[in-house]
Amino acid sequence: MLTFEYTRADSAAAAIDLVEREAEAKFLGGGTNLVDLMRETIERPRALVDVTGLSAAIEVQEDGGVLIGAAATNTALAEDRHIREHYPMLARAILAGASAQIRNMATVGGNLLQRTRCYYFYDDAAHCNKRRAGSGCDAVDGFNRIHAILGASEQCVATHPSDMCVALAALDAMVHIEGKDGTRQVPVADFHTLPGDTPQVETVLAPGELITAIALPANPATGQTYRKVRDRASYAFALVSVAASVRVEDGSIADVRIALGGVAHKPWRATKAEAALRGKAPSEDAFRAAARAELADARPLRDNGFKIGLAERTIVAVLQELTA
Ligand SMILES: Cc1cc2nc3c(=O)[nH]c(=O)nc-3n(C[C@H](O)[C@H](O)[C@H](O)COP(=O)(O)OP(=O)(O)OC[C@H]3O[C@@H](n4cnc5c(N)ncnc54)[C@H](O)[C@@H]3O)c2cc1C
Ligand code: SF4
Structure with missing residues (x-):
C-alpha cells in the first residue's frame, strides 16, 4: 500500500508552500x-494538498469578462446563469463530459490537468513514454482508434481528453497561475x-505552480456552440469535438473561432480554418474548404483515419448551424 499525507490548504500561498516542502507532493482538486x-x-x-477550499467564485468583472476560481466545480460553472447566457459553448462542453456525479466533484483547475485516456497509459504492462520516459509507445503500432491525428510525435500519439478546455481555447480564456516566484497568465490555447x-x-x-483561476474575456459572440461526437451518448470521451463561434456582418464572416477536441495532445485551435473563413460569405463550400485547410496536415494512424472525415463533417455541420 502507498501511504501519503493529506493537508487542506486555506490559502493559495499556503498551498504553494506546502507543495514546495515535499518533492513528490501534488495539489488535489475533486480527485x-x-x-x-x-x-x-x-x-x-x-503528499496531497487539497485546494478545494480556495476560491470557487464565478464573478463578472467590471469589463464584462468573468473570473472563475479554480476550485469552482464543473457543475457550478455549467449551471451558472451568466455562463449559460453568455458563454453557452462552455456550459455545453462541460455538460457533455463525464456524469453528473463526477461533475459535482471535479474542479476547473483539475479539469485542465486531467491526464490522457490512452489505454496503454493505464496499462502498467505496456510501453508508454508518458508513464516512463524512453520506454516506447505501444499505441503507435497498436490499437489507436481514439488517438491523435494532429500534432502527434513518434514518442506519443495521445489526445487530451477534456471537453471544457476545448471551449476555453475557442473563447480565448486565460489561465491564472501562482507560484513561489509570483503570478502569471497564459492563454488556454498555449497552456497544454x-x-x-x-x-x-x-x-x-512549472513544478509547484498552482492554477488559481480562469478568466473569460468580455463580449463573446452570440452565435456559439459545442458539439461532441462519441461512441456512446454518455460516459464517453470525444472522438472529435468542435467548439465554435461565428459573427456575420453584412453577409460576410467578421469573426470566427474554432477549436477541436479529440484530435491532438492539446485542445486544437483551428487557426488555419479561421483564417480561411474571415471575410468570406458563409456557405457550405467555404466551411468545407476551411475544414480541409485545417486538416491538411492530419496524419492518421492505423485505426483512426475516420477522424479526418468526421472532423471535417463536424466542423461544417457546426458552422452551418451557427450561420443558419
Ligand atoms: C468515468 C469518467 C468519465 C469522464 N468523462 C469525461 C468526459 O467525457 N469529458 C471530460 O472532459 N472529462 C471527463 N472526465 C474527467 C473529469 O472531467 C476529470 O477527472 C476532472 O475534471 C478532474 O478534475 P478534479 O478536480 O477531480 O481533478 P483531480 O483529479 O483532483 O486532479 C487532476 C490533476 O490536476 C491537478 N490539480 C488539481 N487542481 C489544481 C490546481 N488548482 N492547480 C494545479 N494543479 C491542480 C492535480 O494535482 C492532478 O494532477 C471523466 C472522468 C471519469 C472518472
Ligand atoms: S500514446 Fe502517449 S500515452 Fe499512449 S502509450 Fe504512447 S506514449 Fe503512452
Whole structure:
C-alpha cells in the first residue's frame, strides 16, 4: 500500500508552500482523475494538498469578462446563469463530459490537468513514454482508434481528453497561475503542449505552480456552440469535438473561432480554418474548404483515419448551424 499525507490548504500561498516542502507532493482538486491514477499506481504522490477550499467564485468583472476560481466545480460553472447566457459553448462542453456525479466533484483547475485516456497509459504492462520516459509507445503500432491525428510525435500519439478546455481555447480564456516566484497568465490555447520528444510534459506549468483561476474575456459572440461526437451518448470521451463561434456582418464572416477536441495532445485551435473563413460569405463550400485547410496536415494512424472525415463533417455541420 502507498501511504501519503493529506493537508487542506486555506490559502493559495499556503498551498504553494506546502507543495514546495515535499518533492513528490501534488495539489488535489475533486480527485476524480488523480485518485483513480493513484489507485492504479500511475501517480504516486507522497503528499496531497487539497485546494478545494480556495476560491470557487464565478464573478463578472467590471469589463464584462468573468473570473472563475479554480476550485469552482464543473457543475457550478455549467449551471451558472451568466455562463449559460453568455458563454453557452462552455456550459455545453462541460455538460457533455463525464456524469453528473463526477461533475459535482471535479474542479476547473483539475479539469485542465486531467491526464490522457490512452489505454496503454493505464496499462502498467505496456510501453508508454508518458508513464516512463524512453520506454516506447505501444499505441503507435497498436490499437489507436481514439488517438491523435494532429500534432502527434513518434514518442506519443495521445489526445487530451477534456471537453471544457476545448471551449476555453475557442473563447480565448486565460489561465491564472501562482507560484513561489509570483503570478502569471497564459492563454488556454498555449497552456497544454504537444508531445514532441517529451510527452511526459503536458503543460507549461512549472513544478509547484498552482492554477488559481480562469478568466473569460468580455463580449463573446452570440452565435456559439459545442458539439461532441462519441461512441456512446454518455460516459464517453470525444472522438472529435468542435467548439465554435461565428459573427456575420453584412453577409460576410467578421469573426470566427474554432477549436477541436479529440484530435491532438492539446485542445486544437483551428487557426488555419479561421483564417480561411474571415471575410468570406458563409456557405457550405467555404466551411468545407476551411475544414480541409485545417486538416491538411492530419496524419492518421492505423485505426483512426475516420477522424479526418468526421472532423471535417463536424466542423461544417457546426458552422452551418451557427450561420443558419
Ligand atoms: C468515468 C469518467 C468519465 C469522464 N468523462 C469525461 C468526459 O467525457 N469529458 C471530460 O472532459 N472529462 C471527463 N472526465 C474527467 C473529469 O472531467 C476529470 O477527472 C476532472 O475534471 C478532474 O478534475 P478534479 O478536480 O477531480 O481533478 P483531480 O483529479 O483532483 O486532479 C487532476 C490533476 O490536476 C491537478 N490539480 C488539481 N487542481 C489544481 C490546481 N488548482 N492547480 C494545479 N494543479 C491542480 C492535480 O494535482 C492532478 O494532477 C471523466 C472522468 C471519469 C472518472
Ligand atoms: S500514446 Fe502517449 S500515452 Fe499512449 S502509450 Fe504512447 S506514449 Fe503512452
